[in-house]
Amino acid sequence: MATDFGNVRDEIVPLVTQITDDLKQGAIDAFRETFLGLHNYDQAQIYLNLTPQLRQQVIEWLTLDELANVFDHLDSDEVDVNHLLEEMSPSYAANMLNEMYVDNAVDVLDEISEPEQDIYLKQMSREDAGELRHLLDYDEDTAGALMTTEYIEVSQTSTIGQVMSLVKKAASESEQISYIYVLERKRLIGVISLRNLIIHPDDELVSEVMTSNLVTVLPTEDQEQVARLMADYNLLAMPVVDEQNEMLGIIMVDDIVDVIEAESTEDYGRLAGVNDLDLEESPMMSVIKRIPWLIILVFLGLGTASIINSYDAMVQQASVLAVFISLITGTAGNAGTQALAVSIRRITLDEKRSVIRMFFTELFIGALIGLIAGTTIFGVVWLWKSNVLLGLAVGLAMAIAIMVANLAGAFIPIIMDAMHVDPAVASGPFISTLSDLTSVIIYFNIAGVFITHFIGH
Amino acid sequence: MATDFGNVRDEIVPLVTQITDDLKQGAIDAFRETFLGLHNYDQAQIYLNLTPQLRQQVIEWLTLDELANVFDHLDSDEVDVNHLLEEMSPSYAANMLNEMYVDNAVDVLDEISEPEQDIYLKQMSREDAGELRHLLDYDEDTAGALMTTEYIEVSQTSTIGQVMSLVKKAASESEQISYIYVLERKRLIGVISLRNLIIHPDDELVSEVMTSNLVTVLPTEDQEQVARLMADYNLLAMPVVDEQNEMLGIIMVDDIVDVIEAESTEDYGRLAGVNDLDLEESPMMSVIKRIPWLIILVFLGLGTASIINSYDAMVQQASVLAVFISLITGTAGNAGTQALAVSIRRITLDEKRSVIRMFFTELFIGALIGLIAGTTIFGVVWLWKSNVLLGLAVGLAMAIAIMVANLAGAFIPIIMDAMHVDPAVASGPFISTLSDLTSVIIYFNIAGVFITHFIGH
Numbered sequence: 001m002a003t004d005f006g007n008v009r010d011e012i013v014p015l016v017t018q019i020t021d022d023l024k025q026g027a028i029d030a031f032r033e034t035f036l037g038l039h040n041y042d043q044a045q046i047y048l049n050l051t052p053q054l055r056q057q058v059i060e061w062l063t064l065d066e067l068a069n070v071f072d073h074l075d076s077d078e079v080d081v082n083h084l085l086e087e088m089s090p091s092y093a094a095n096m097l098n099e100m101y102v103d104n105a106v107d108v109l110d111e112i113s114e115p116e117q118d119i120y121l122k123q124m125s126r127e128d129a130g131e132l133r134h135l136l137d138y139d140e141d142t143a144g145a146l147m148t149t150e151y152i153e154v155s156q157t158s159t160i161g162q163v164m165s166l167v168k169k170a171a172s173e174s175e176q177i178s179y180i181y182v183l184e185r186k187r188l189i190g191v192i193s194l195r196n197l198i199i200h201p202d203d204e205l206v207s208e209v210m211t212s213n214l215v216t217v218l219p220t221e222d223q224e225q226v227a228r229l230m231a232d233y234n235l236l237a238m239p240v241v242d243e244q245n246e247m248l249g250i251i252m253v254d255d256i257v258d259v260i261e262a263e264s265t266e267d268y269g270r271l272a273g274v275n276d277l278d279l280e281e282s283p284m285m286s287v288i289k290r291i292p293w294l295i296i297l298v299f300l301g302l303g304t305a306s307i308i309n310s311y312d313a314m315v316q317q318a319s320v321l322a323v324f325i326s327l328i329t330g331t332a333g334n335a336g337t338q339a340l341a342v343s344i345r346r347i348t349l350d351e352k353r354s355v356i357r358m359f360f361t362e363l364f365i366g367a368l369i370g371l372i373a374g375t376t377i378f379g380v381v382w383l384w385k386s387n388v389l390l391g392l393a394v395g396l397a398m399a400i401a402i403m404v405a406n407l408a409g410a411f412i413p414i415i416m417d418a419m420h421v422d423p424a425v426a427s428g429p430f431i432s433t434l435s436d437l438t439s440v441i442i443y444f445n446i447a448g449v450f451i452t453h454f455i456g457h
Numbered sequence: 458m459a460t461d462f463g464n465v466r467d468e469i470v471p472l473v474t475q476i477t478d479d480l481k482q483g484a485i486d487a488f489r490e491t492f493l494g495l496h497n498y499d500q501a502q503i504y505l506n507l508t509p510q511l512r513q514q515v516i517e518w519l520t521l522d523e524l525a526n527v528f529d530h531l532d533s534d535e536v537d538v539n540h541l542l543e544e545m546s547p548s549y550a551a552n553m554l555n556e557m558y559v560d561n562a563v564d565v566l567d568e569i570s571e572p573e574q575d576i577y578l579k580q581m582s583r584e585d586a587g588e589l590r591h592l593l594d595y596d597e598d599t600a601g602a603l604m605t606t607e608y609i610e611v612s613q614t615s616t617i618g619q620v621m622s623l624v625k626k627a628a629s630e631s632e633q634i635s636y637i638y639v640l641e642r643k644r645l646i647g648v649i650s651l652r653n654l655i656i657h658p659d660d661e662l663v664s665e666v667m668t669s670n671l672v673t674v675l676p677t678e679d680q681e682q683v684a685r686l687m688a689d690y691n692l693l694a695m696p697v698v699d700e701q702n703e704m705l706g707i708i709m710v711d712d713i714v715d716v717i718e719a720e721s722t723e724d725y726g727r728l729a730g731v732n733d734l735d736l737e738e739s740p741m742m743s744v745i746k747r748i749p750w751l752i753i754l755v756f757l758g759l760g761t762a763s764i765i766n767s768y769d770a771m772v773q774q775a776s777v778l779a780v781f782i783s784l785i786t787g788t789a790g791n792a793g794t795q796a797l798a799v800s801i802r803r804i805t806l807d808e809k810r811s812v813i814r815m816f817f818t819e820l821f822i823g824a825l826i827g828l829i830a831g832t833t834i835f836g837v838v839w840l841w842k843s844n845v846l847l848g849l850a851v852g853l854a855m856a857i858a859i860m861v862a863n864l865a866g867a868f869i870p871i872i873m874d875a876m877h878v879d880p881a882v883a884s885g886p887f888i889s890t891l892s893d894l895t896s897v898i899i900y901f902n903i904a905g906v907f908i909t910h911f912i913g914h
Binding site for chain 1: 466494495496498530621624625628629634635651652653655656670672684685687688689690691692693710711713714715717718720721722724725726728729730731740743744747748750751752754755758759761762763765766769772773776777778779780781782783784786787788790791792794795797798799802818821822825826829830833834837885886889890893897
């Protein structure tokens with residue numbers, strides 16, 4: 001049976017067959033040569049796509065360190081890491097986790113339950129387990145949860161030559177060596193980039209070369225904010241410090257790229273009313289995730305239905321009113337969704353604006369969009385139904401419904417943000433269902449004014 | 458008058474007042490000491506927030522190179538760069554563009570019109586201008602448009618010691634030195650990371666140390682795909698090669714972070730029916746961008762209205778039918794929007810799936826969601842209106858409308874992708890307006906079967 005190597009780069013595909021054959025035929029040397037010649041990410045993709053039996057062979061044939069490199073490059077969010085760990089003995093798995101870069105080991109452990117975490121942590125030394133437990137304690141989506149405690153630190157009284165030999169020793173151990181951090185009594189006082197390190201003569205002092213104007217974050221900082229700072233300042237690594245400026249760890253740029261992708265997928269899904277959008281989930285999981293919002297909105301929609309119901313006498317007199325319900329609710333909902341997206345994005349990207357200025361801006365935008373859409377529909381309805389007052393009622397209702405939906409779309413996220421609720425929770429479906437309600441009230445009230453002119457239409 | 462330093466970090470704010478005062482009082486030394494002590498990004502933010510007059514002073518007081526550093530850290534997408542360049546003489550601006558990193562200079566020139574580009578390019582040497590023109594030719598959003606031609610190249614017969622002294626010389630010129638590329642007759646054959654460089658002894662040969670298994674992209678590659686590869690392989694820089702594997706340039710990770718942010722903002726806006734979401738635009742621009750979609754959808758909505766109109770006789774007989782129109786169209790639209798977001802995201806993140814498998818998956822999801830929502834509404838309507846057949850009609854219509862909307866939401870992006878149209882163009886408002894149309898057809902057809910039982914309700 002051919003395995004489905006869906007996520008493996010095209011260039012690697014021929015090697016995959018060779019590696020599988022080597023594994024099956026017990027050709028350890030050939031396997032090691034091909035496999036270890038690959039980039040760790042490709043190794044990880046191939047590892048994932050092997051049968052459990054062949055993975056067993058890989059575990060035997062790789063050293064602990066080589067296997068840890070593979071696991072360092074798994075996307076632990078998207079892979080059933082628990083299952084993969086269970087293919088090894090608990091002590092072997094614990095040793096391998098120990099060999100991994102600390103931040104990646106934490107990512108793996110974060111995906112499994114606490115009792116399962118304990119299985120592995122208990123096999124580790126008290127110190128190693130303590131470090132991992134400490135990092136696991138940070139809230140998900142914060143700087144603390146992203147950071148690693150592996151970085152190079154020096155004192156400001158060292159010479160560049162001394163630092164260089166330290167870096168050479170540390171280079172094979174540390175995940176990143178782009179920056180060397182200067183600490184004094186645990187406090188972060190400066191940074192030297194590797195680039196600056198190599199261009200300065202050996203006898204210069206760290207204190208002369210280091211930059212002391214630092215961009216740092218607290219461990220509680222939201223990961224999106226960290227991402228934004230690293231992007232703005234073009235940093236390859238961001239130091240995490242506590243309130244006393246004591247160095248806690250660093251966050252690396254490659255983890256930040258993953259964060260931005262994950263956050264944008266999350267925000268994207270939420271805008272459409274899908275919490276926790278996960279492309280790998282089972283159909284059943286998709287249903288479970290999509291149904292709650294939908295059912296809540298059904299009940300909100302019933303509110304709209306009951307309002308229409310209360311105007312039943314009007315509809316009985318002029319059934320033409322029913323014709324334009326969905327047009328008005330739909331268009332107002334669309335305008336509200338547009339305003340919502342802009343507003344959420346503005347808050348997410350931390351573009352602070354005066355609320356009063358925004359109110360008048362959105363009022364203006366809503367009024368103008370309402371005027372244009374309302375006038376269009378006034379003309380169309382007038383021509384279609386040869387009834388200028390019906391056109392006027394529908395057009396006016398649409399204009400006002402759009403203005404209201406636009407303001408709601410713009411301000412609901414702002415109000416949520418002020419109440420410390422993530423504004424991205426407000427979705428397009430929510431705003432359009434909510435605006436259905438306001439739109440039908442506006443529509444029937446305006447229609448009521450002109451009702452005597454529609455009867456029989 | 459205090460200037461509004463909205464985008465400047467809180468830590469920098471006290472320095473801003475000092476810098477402004479120094480500029481006003483002609484205190485050149487004090488200004489240079491404070492300003493040059495700041496991170497380039499902070500310098501750029503402060504520069505942007507000064508009055509044109511004070512910027513003139515900054516231009517005079519900084520060297521060309523120092524000013525180029527400031528411009529290297531402007532976000533040229535979001536800033537009126539043309540205006541900033543016009544504050545200098547054309548020859549000074551040209552010299553400054555020449556001092557900038559090539560990729561950033563291209564980003565700046567990309568934002569201004571061709572005649573304006575020519576003003577500056579004509580002031581440069583033929584060679585410099587040619588390089589910039591060449592890079593400006595690449596399509597926006599491709600690898601070619603993102604890359605810089607400034608990278609360090611060595612031959613495989615060099616020793617590590619030779620490379621190291623080359624790197625030391627290049628370090629102050631090149632934007633990135635994390636990787637050194639090994640070329641043979643212009644073709645890329647290997648790479649050495651700076652980290653590997655410093656841990657290997659001086660007398661080793663490049664050919665012994667370099668990695669020859671490389672991840673590269675063509676200049677025509679889409680920037681999102683580049684971003685994904687760099688994230689997967691944890692690369693700090695990505696080499697761009699032509700089809701003969703000749704090295705053209707490199708793309709740096711910090712530019713990729715910006716790309717991901719920009720692409721996610723774009724996709725996000727589109728989902729809500731806002732093309733080219735721009736947080737800095739004027740209210741008038743917002744209206745101009747939002748109105749076309751809205752008007753197109755109004756006409757699609759008129760299609761729905763005319764369908765309802767064609768069932769006018771039914772509504773006249775049973776006005777209760779009007780009550781549930783918005784509930785059914787709304788809920789189906791919501792389900793369609795959910796399916797749409799998942800489908801677009803799947804295509805964007807290049808999660809390839811069998812279309813047939815997806816069809817049955819989405820059919821199952823739609824059927825189950827439809828069943829749950831339909832049953833709920835059946836119960837509610839039955840109890841509310843004490844009419845089991847009305848409940849059945851509304852519930853059944855909702856279930857089928859949801860199934861159809863769900864399939865449409867899932868497959869419209871797939872069809873668009875197959876037709877080489879960016880699936881992200883399909884928006885939530887579009888899918889919900891489209892599903893309004895199918896939903897009312899389904900609703901009235903089902904209601905028609907039971908119509909005799911609703912009359913008078």
